[in-house]
Amino acid sequence: MANSPQAKKRARQTERRTEVNKARRSRIRTFLRTVEEAITGGDSSVAKDALKAAQSELMRGVSKGVMHKNTAARKMSRLSSRVKAIG
Structure with a gap:
């Protein structure tokens, strides 16, 4: 558990960052699914x-x-080769 004020602040920042990153990752997965x-x-x-x-x-x-x-790069490469195969 965070005891110092700085450690508490870092814990709060990490929580916010985690939420933002989770949303970004989800958005990327949605684009890949389409x-x-x-x-x-x-x-x-x-x-x-x-x-x-x-x-x-x-x-x-x-x-x-x-x-x-x-x-x-790997994901883009694999997807583009699959798209090229159907075209």
């Missing part, structure tokens, strides 16, 4: 648009520190 659904549906143009939106969202997650750069 790409998956478009790929499953087989609609090439919808999948390309969804992929473009998901890529910017993934990179935003990287810049905000929610996700590692290589993880985002």
